Amino acid sequence: MKRRTILQAAGVAAAAGLATAAPASAAPSVPAARAGRSPRTLATPVSNVAGRPVRADFPIEYVGVSWNGPRRGAGIRLLGQDGSRGEWTALQPMCAGGADGDPAPRVGVLVPAGGAAGYELRLPDGAGDLRATAVDTVNGPTAAASSAPATRCIGSVEYVTRAGWGADESLRFKPDGSENSPQSYYPAQTLTVHHTAGVNGDPDPAATIRAYYHMHAITNDWGDIGYHFLIDEAGRIYEGRYSGTDGLPAHDSTGKMVTAFHAAGYNSGNLGIALLGTFSDQSTAAAARESLTLLLAALSAAHDFDPQADVTFVNPVNGVTRNVPMISGHRDWLATECPGTTLYGELPALRADVAAVSA
Numbered sequence: 001m002k003r004r005t006i007l008q009a010a011g012v013a014a015a016a017g018l019a020t021a022a023p024a025s026a027a028p029s030v031p032a033a034r035a036g037r038s039p040r041t042l043a044t045p046v047s048n049v050a051g052r053p054v055r056a057d058f059p060i061e062y063v064g065v066s067w068n069g070p071r072r073g074a075g076i077r078l079l080g081q082d083g084s085r086g087e088w089t090a091l092q093p094m095c096a097g098g099a100d101g102d103p104a105p106r107v108g109v110l111v112p113a114g115g116a117a118g119y120e121l122r123l124p125d126g127a128g129d130l131r132a133t134a135v136d137t138v139n140g141p142t143a144a145a146s147s148a149p150a151t152r153c154i155g156s157v158e159y160v161t162r163a164g165w166g167a168d169e170s171l172r173f174k175p176d177g178s179e180n181s182p183q184s185y186y187p188a189q190t191l192t193v194h195h196t197a198g199v200n201g202d203p204d205p206a207a208t209i210r211a212y213y214h215m216h217a218i219t220n221d222w223g224d225i226g227y228h229f230l231i232d233e234a235g236r237i238y239e240g241r242y243s244g245t246d247g248l249p250a251h252d253s254t255g256k257m258v259t260a261f262h263a264a265g266y267n268s269g270n271l272g273i274a275l276l277g278t279f280s281d282q283s284t285a286a287a288a289r290e291s292l293t294l295l296l297a298a299l300s301a302a303h304d305f306d307p308q309a310d311v312t313f314v315n316p317v318n319g320v321t322r323n324v325p326m327i328s329g330h331r332d333w334l335a336t337e338c339p340g341t342t343l344y345g346e347l348p349a350l351r352a353d354v355a356a357v358s359a
Helices: 003-015 205-219 286-303 341-345 347-358
Strands: 037-039 042-047 054-068 075-079 107-122 128-136 142-144 151-154 157-160 190-195 229-231 237-239 270-275 310-314 321-325 327-329
Touching: 042 054, 042 205, 054 075, 054 205, 107 128, 107 205, 128 205, 151 286, 157 286, 190 286, 205 237, 229 286, 270 286, 286 347, 321 327, 327 347, 341 347
Parallel strands: 157 237, 190 270, 190 327, 229 270
Antiparallel strands: 037 142, 042 128, 054 107, 054 128, 075 107, 151 157, 229 237, 310 321
16 A cells, blocks of 8 residues: 555544554554453562662562653662672663653653562662662463454554553552543644663563553553553554543544643643654664654644644643644753654654655
8 A cells, every 4th residue: 555545544534533443464463462361560669769679579571760850870780580680780761751740850761670580779869759660561460451452543554552562551540549640632733753762672562561651650650651652663553641442542532632741841732652762873673664654644644734844832731832843852842862863863854754655
């Protein structure tokens, strides 16, 4: 199918407020929610733990760490199941995100731990409000997954649903049953590209997304994953922030966009797409770049955006404004290295490619 046909199909679906089921023949190999079941996330949260060992009752696959303050100077050392201590490794912060009402963006890192028994942390001077969680999103007991389809389409642009990557929807709720971050919807104004600053060549992207989800929703107390969409190196697109069941992903039935947590102070009306991996000194994989282009084109068509325009964003909640490209990088909004120096330098070419698909 030609790109223009893909875009036209996506635009028709968006205009109708529909997210269509994916044809069975087009379904990708999704490493999540296999056979209608998904592994339950195991987690051991702690706070103010710098300088002392922390252990878990399960093999640790990831450590989620977040704090307020300086980004540089933090480190982690993993503890082996045999009692060994690994070398200290510098923590490379991912996107600094948060809710629009947060006093400052949180610095966050998700560290693959490979089944470690524990870990030690050290933080830079001036860091505060440390939160850390040992997580296993791979080996926990399986539970029945949602009966919702594992993949769906925006027109002909296929994505993995929250059910498909194994989202535990209970994480969105507080112990009293109320939703931690109830959905709010506003007209979309702009599209922002991120990288997660995680590992490249991830062998299990869905498990990593479940770990980011737990980190964002529980450790950071945002109530959900911070991005609207995520894309892995194989080009699979994943649905992010929960937006209900009666519209396009990230939107309600009227076409308004759900507010997420990817650009603190500038979230409402700003759609965030994160590429899994780090792109500070390497380009994105060709499949990921293709999917990013098609997704941005479909969203631009749905909202009648000019991919190469410059716009003045106005936060509908607090009136804060910012002049940005229609398709921006995270560093256009905040002081951050996201989406990586290489990927950020490729954004002009990306905008041109999206515009060409839209022509």
